[in-house]
Amino acid sequence: MTMDLSAADKWEAIAELAGLLETAGRLTSLPEFLAAVREREALVSTGVGMGVGIPHGKSPAVRTPSIAFGRSHHGVDFAAIDGEPVQLLFLLAVPESLGNREYMRALADLARLLVHETFRESLLAATSVEEVMAVLQHARLQKGEDAQQDN
Amino acid sequence: MKIVIVSACSAGIASTYMAAEALELAARKRGHQAHAETQGTLGIENEISPALAQGADAVIFATDIAIQKRERFAGKPILEVGVAEAIRHAEAVILRVERAAGG
Numbered sequence: 409m410t411m412d413l414s415a416a417d418k419w420e421a422i423a424e425l426a427g428l429l430e431t432a433g434r435l436t437s438l439p440e441f442l443a444a445v446r447e448r449e450a451l452v453s454t455g456v457g458m459g460v461g462i463p464h465g466k467s468p469a470v471r472t473p474s475i476a477f478g479r480s481h482h483g484v485d486f487a488a489i490d491g492e493p494v495q496l497l498f499l500l501a502v503p504e505s506l507g508n509r510e511y512m513r514a515l516a517d518l519a520r521l522l523v524h525e526t527f528r529e530s531l532l533a534a535t536s537v538e539e540v541m542a543v544l545q546h547a548r549l550q551k552g553e554d555a556q557q558d559n
Numbered sequence: 560m561k562i563v564i565v566s567a568c569s570a571g572i573a574s575t576y577m578a579a580e581a582l583e584l585a586a587r588k589r590g591h592q593a594h595a596e597t598q599g600t601l602g603i604e605n606e607i608s609p610a611l612a613q614g615a616d617a618v619i620f621a622t623d624i625a626i627q628k629r630e631r632f633a634g635k636p637i638l639e640v641g642v643a644e645a646i647r648h649a650e651a652v653i654l655r656v657e658r659a660a661g662g
Contacts, residue, residue, distance in 0.1 A: 489574075
């Protein structure tokens with residue numbers, strides 16, 4: 409993850425995060441992965457609103473399911489449904505072998521979390537990587553608790 | 560009020576679930592009971608039973624496409640809104656439902 413994306417535009421930002429994945433050994437081919445992300449993005453923008461972007465690509469060029477998170481304080485234009493620039497960017501990389509259900513499930517769960525203002529604000533306010541991890545971990549636990557309460 | 564929600568978006572991998580979450584959240588903040596069914600790429604989840612459907616005070620469809628199994632809600636007052644509106648203005652949607660119900 410990166411606390412502060414330097415990229416000025418959408419594809420620069422995505423490439424910046426994809427670069428992190430490559431450095432971490434999660435990809436077998438950076439260009440191939442990016443092509444998959446572009447293909448998905450061409451269908452409908454993953455700027456889902458509220459300053460959040462969740463571009464993703466499913467490809468044989470991905471070794472292990474991974475998420476790269478980047479924060480942009482100046483905001484990046486994503487042609488989002490609400491026209492707002494993206495400040496919280498999650499790039500998901502999914503191997504071809506992963507079942508669609510698991511992949512969709514992860515995306516759906518993340519999407520649900522992002523609806524909560526406190527979650528987004530905590531991510532924007534975090535001052536360290538450890539803090540970001542703590543926010544994500546807390547949110548997952550909270551979700552588990554809420555689900556149990558509803559049942 | 561008991562509010563049931565069905566959320567469905569054609570392209571939506573995320574939008575369907577965000578709309579469901581946003582409306583449930585807004586409804587509960589207003590003190591209502593809320594149950595959201597999603598009709599997305601994962602199929603139908605948290606499906607609303609015919610009993611739950613008929614027992615609801617209000618129904619919201621957050622959708623850009625036709626809702627599956629619509630017959631469950633026969634005779635119920637239904638508010639249809641777009642998925643984007645549900646995500647961005649969830650609270651306003653709930654307020655509209657309250658006003659329509661005279662609450």
